[in-house]
Amino acid sequence: MNQDNKSNKSGSPAQKPLRSAQWFGTQDKNGFMYRSWMKNQGIPEHHFHGKPIIGICNTWSELTPCNSSFRELAESVRRGILEAGGVPVEFPVFSNGESNLRPSAMLTRNLAAMDVEESIRGNPIDGVVLLVGCDKTTPALVMGAASCDLPTIVVTGGPMLNGKHKGKDVGSGTLVWRMSEDYKAGKISLQEFMDAEADMSRSTGTCNTMGTASTMACMVESLGLSLPQNAAIPAVDSRRKTLAYASGMRIVSMVNEDLCLSKLITRDSVINAIRTNAAIGGSTNAVIHLKAIAARLDIPLALDDWHSYGHQIPTLVNLQPSGEFLMEDFYYAGGLPAVLKRLGDANLLHKDCLTANGKTLWENNRDAPCYNDNVIRPLTNPLCDNGGICILRGNLAPRGAVLKPSAASPHLMKHRGRAVVFESFDHYKTRIMDDDLDVDANSVMVLKNCGPKGYPGMPEVGNMGLPPKLLKQGITDMVRISDARMSGTAFGTVVLHVAPEAQEFGPLAAVQDGDWIALDAANGSLELEVSDSDIDKRLAALRAQQPSPKTGGYLQLYIEHVMQADEGCDFDFLVGCRGAAVPSHSH
Structure with missing residues (x-):
């Protein structure tokens, strides 16, 4: 059989014209100049003829400490690409690390995604390797790449070693x-x-808890966008470099197979990711990021899908903040393949989803061993019976809110209490320290104006620290409600992502001190015990007095175009797949 007519499991021809040939494949003035400019880096002539050009999309930055090892990691990818017959070209994109960037890396997630999309589309590359680490770099790079839909593989930087204290x-x-x-x-x-x-931080790498960075690394692997074991190998483990090398080799084959992102990210693979998030006790931030990624490929994903497909899934991974261990232990216990094996054995996965190595998810994981049943528990002994993200609705959150059961206190999952209201995060920081604050253990702390538009950027402040006077009484958890996010490393009975947000005059904006609020997680309800007419009157009064300040710059663009939390907080004009086609350019 002619090699050109062979097909792989994705059903695509094994070969197709290289996209980079539009730049380098012509014998005319344009081809001359494109090749000539690239040759000033010492690239030999034969690299421009029939070899796939592979982009290495790098989020290395010394201001993003989680990604500080990426120079070295990119070299491993580069060597793998060269061995497989590709031509590596590394390029930088905006690195939005959560640890240093103010006011929140979430504010610039969409900016980074725009950078990635336009860098991929506008340049002569046939496939791309995404180097991701700190939590927002993962969704940002996948979102941008998805809107181009070229062959793409993800390499995560890996978590830090376990912290050691006393x-x-x-x-x-x-x-x-x-x-x-x-x-x-x-x-x-x-x-x-x-x-x-x-x-706490004794090696390079991302957070070593099941925070958002580790969660999104697991989401990537469960979606099939990486090679097996990508999620958990520690950043400083030599096997991380080996995986990067193998990923560099594999992306060349993916280009030859035309194995693009839309063949990996499907409705079924997204459902696999939702179930995986429950099993690992993953971050609530995954709700927003998965929605944004799915929307880039026009895959329907509703907030209620998290309840339908994930709520009854037990949490198996015994990692902080929900449990006891850390990512280093998780890798030694078998990593995500062991989790996927257990979910698959219980028929809780779509097993035939295609992955980046050309095999199905089940082919990759059906024989995965588990070496420690305390770190990765069997379904018969879960950390939490119903570990999936809890979706709440009611007159306080008409478009939904989220809560992480595995990190919450069971006795507070059904609760009724009086509201103690903070109108902004600055108001909270001032008021929480007041020993005369009218608050007790049964109160419900409510934080407003920290949503996508309200802050802006939806910072990770939803896990408000408790009033010091209650901490001194031995109180360790209270119900907290906000339109903000919280770090995946945080814990507590925290209701997040209330939509619509207060800045958009959602009912959250109408809550006043002393109002009674009822939470019933089992039934998915969140109710403000105030009549609809009174809520409407309060909101009307707020609309009459609230100015619309003009900030200018990127902040103005963000406020005008960001969507609400239940929609993924993407910009309205970025939703959808625009493809990799680019108009020809004549010099």
């Missing part, structure tokens, strides 16, 4: 939240708190 393993992020509360409660001194700084 002889115990400690989790990045989670340690901060716990020790900060202990300090405010008077349990530890300021010096003890500060001494833990160096203990």
Whole structure:
């Protein structure tokens, strides 16, 4: 059989004309100039004829410490591409790391996605390797690549090694939240708190808890966008470089097979990711990011799908902040393949979804071993019976809100209490320290104006620290409600992503001190015990007095075009797949 007529499992021809040939394949003035300019880097003539040009999309930055190892990681990818007969071309894109970037990396997720999309579409590349790490770089790069729909593979930077503090393993992020509360409660001194700084982050890599970075790495692997074991190999483990090398080799074959993103990200693979998120005790941020990724490929995904497909899935992965262990332990126990094996054995996966290595998800994982049943628990002994993201609706959240059951306190999952309201995060920071604040353990803390438009950028402040006077009484959790997000490393009975947000005059904006609020997670309800007419009157009064400030610049673009949390917080004009076609250019 003629090789050109062979097909792979995706049903596509094994060969197709290289996209880069539009730049480098002509014997005319344009081809001359494109090749000549590239040759100033020492690229030999034969690399422009029949070899796929592979982009290495790099989010390396010293201001994104999670991604600080990516120079070296990119070299491993580069060597793999060369061995497989491709031509590597590395290019930078905006690196939006959560640890340093103010006011929130979520504000620039869409900016980074625009950078990625236009960099891919406008340049002579046939396939792309996405180097991702800190949590927003993963969805940003996948979103941008999805709108181009070229052959794409993801390489994650990997998590940090376990933190070590006073002889115990400690989790990045989670340690901060716990020790900060202990300090405010008077349990530890300021010096003890500060001494833990160096203990938490002792190697390069992303957070070593099941925070958003690790969650999104698991989402990528469950979607089939990476090679197996991509999610959990520690950043400093030599096997991370080996995987990067193999990914560089594989992307060349993916170009030859025309295995583009739309053949990997499907409705079924997204449902697999929802179920995986439940099994790993993943971050609530995955709700927003998966919606945005799906929408780039016009895949229908509703907030209620998280309830329909994920709510009854048990949490199997015993990792902080929901459980005990850390990502290093997770990898040694078998990593995500062991989780997918257990879900598949229970028929909780769409097994025939195609993955980046050309095999189905089940072919990759059906024989995956588990080496530690305490880290990755069997379905008969889960960490949490119903671990999927809880979707809440009611007159306080008409378009929905989310809660993470595996990180919440069971006794607060059905609760009724009086509202203590903070009109903004600055108001919260001032008011929470007041010893005369009218608040008790049964109160419901409500934070407004921290949503997509309200902050703007929807920061990770929804897990509000408790009032110091209650911490000193031994109170460790309260119901908290906001239109904000929270870090995947955080914990507590925290209701997030309330939609519509307060800035858009959702009912959240109408909550006042002393209002009664009822939460019933089992029934998915979140109710403000105020009549509809009174809510409408309050909102009308707010509309009459609220100005519409003009900020200019990217902030103005963001406020005018960002969609609500239930829609994925993408820009309205970025939804959909625009493809990789680009008008020809004549010099």
